[in-house]
Amino acid sequence: MTQTLIDTQALEQVLEEFADARNWRKHHSPKNLAMALTGEVGELVEIFQWRSEEDSWHVAQAPETAEHVRQELADVALYLIRLASVLKVDLNAAIQDKLVMNAKKYPPL
Amino acid sequence: MTQTLIDTQALEQVLEEFADARNWRKHHSPKNLAMALTGEVGELVEIFQWRSEEDSWHVAQAPETAEHVRQELADVALYLIRLASVLKVDLNAAIQDKLVMNAKKYPPL
Amino acid sequence: MTQTLIDTQALEQVLEEFADARNWRKHHSPKNLAMALTGEVGELVEIFQWRSEEDSWHVAQAPETAEHVRQELADVALYLIRLASVLKVDLNAAIQDKLVMNAKKYPPL
Amino acid sequence: MTQTLIDTQALEQVLEEFADARNWRKHHSPKNLAMALTGEVGELVEIFQWRSEEDSWHVAQAPETAEHVRQELADVALYLIRLASVLKVDLNAAIQDKLVMNAKKYPPL
Secondary structure: OOOOOOEOHHHHHHHHHHHHHOOOOOOOOHHHHHHHHHHHHHHHHHHHOOOOHHHHOOOOOOOOOHHHHHHHHHHHHHHHHHHHHHOOOOHHHHHHHHHHHHHHHOOOO | OOOOOOEOHHHHHHHHHHHHHOOOOOOOOHHHHHHHHHHHHHHHHHHHOOOOHHHHOOOOOOOOOHHHHHHHHHHHHHHHHHHHHHOOOOHHHHHHHHHHHHHHHOOOO | OOOOOOEOHHHHHHHHHHHHHOOOOOOOOHHHHHHHHHHHHHHHHHHHOOOOHHHHOOOOOOOOOHHHHHHHHHHHHHHHHHHHHHOOOOHHHHHHHHHHHHHHHOOOO | OOOOOOEOHHHHHHHHHHHHHOOOOOOOOHHHHHHHHHHHHHHHHHHHOOOOHHHHOOOOOOOOOHHHHHHHHHHHHHHHHHHHHHOOOOHHHHHHHHHHHHHHHOOOO
C-alpha cells in the first residue's frame, strides 16, 4: 500500500508556483478547476469525434493531430493534478484504493 | 528537459495488466477511452455543481463528499493515464512542453 | 428570420415554475446550470462509450438501453433549456443565426 | 400527456437536410454525435469557468461574451436535437416523462 503508482509531487509544486506567480490562487477554487477540466476534456474529445475507433489508434502519430493530442492530454492532466492538489487529495493513494475496488467489481477472467 | 514532473510508468503498467487480464484491450480504443474520460469528469463535476466556490474548498474534508471526490478524481486519472498510454504519448514530456508554452502565453506578474 | 425552428416557450415556463416551487432559483445560476449540463452529458456519453458506432444506432431501440437513453437525452435538454432561459437567450434565434454561419463555413457539396 | 412542451420538428428536418446536403450522414452516428455534444458543452463551460456565480448571470448581456454564449448554446442545442433525431427519440415525450419522475423525486415545498 506504500507503493508508488503515480508520482505527481514535483508537478504539484510547479503548478502551485506557477499559479502564485500570476496571482491565480483566487481563481483556482475546486469548483472552477473542475469546470476548466471539463473544458479541456471537451477539446480532447473533439479530436476523436469524427474519427473511427480504428483511426483513433493513430492520432498521436498522424502528423495532423500528433502535436494537438499531446497538448490536450497535457492540459487535462494539468487541471486534474491542480484540482487534486488544491483539494489536498493524495492522488496516488486514491488511485490505489480505486484499483482495489475495481478489481473486486471486475474480477479477472 | 530530462526532469521528471510526473511519473506514471508503474501505473501505466498496472493498467495494461488489468485490462489484459480482463480481455479489455479491444474496448480500450483511444476514442472509447476519451468518452469514458468524459463520463468520469461528468461524475466529478456533479459533486461541485450545486456548491458555492467557497464550499468547494472543503469537499475533500467534508464527510459526505470526501470519499466520493477521492474516487472520482481517481477514476478521471485512471482513464487519462490509460488514454495517454495506449496512444503512446509521454505525458511527462507533453506536460513540460505545455508548461513552457503556458509560461510564454501568461508571463508572471 | 421570423421562422420557428424550435419552440421552447412552454417548457421554459414549466421549468421556471418547477424551480420556483422548490425554491431552487438561488441554485440555478448560469455557472451552476452549465456544470449540471456537463454532468448530464457525461451520463449520456457513458451509454455510448463501450459500444461501436454500428451498435450506437440501436441504443434507443435495444431494451437494455432504450429507456436510459431517453432519460439522459431529456436531462440534457432540461438543463440546456433552463440555462438558455435564465440567461434570457432566445434559443430559436441563436440557432437560426448559427445555422447561417455553419452554412457559410460548410457550403453544400 | 399530448401537450407540447418543446417542438423540435422543423429543426430536426433542417438538420437532416443540412447533413444530407454535405454527405455527413455517415459521420453522424449516435456515438459520434454524443462526442460532438461533449465538445460543444466544453466550449460553453469555458465561458463560465473563471467567472463567479454572480457574474455568470450577466454573460448573455456583457458585450465581451454575449455573442459567444449565444453561439455555444446554439451549438449544444444543434447536436442534442440531431442526436435525438438520429436515435428517433421523441424528445418532447421523453421530457414530459422525465418531468413526472422529477416531480415525484423532488416534491414541491
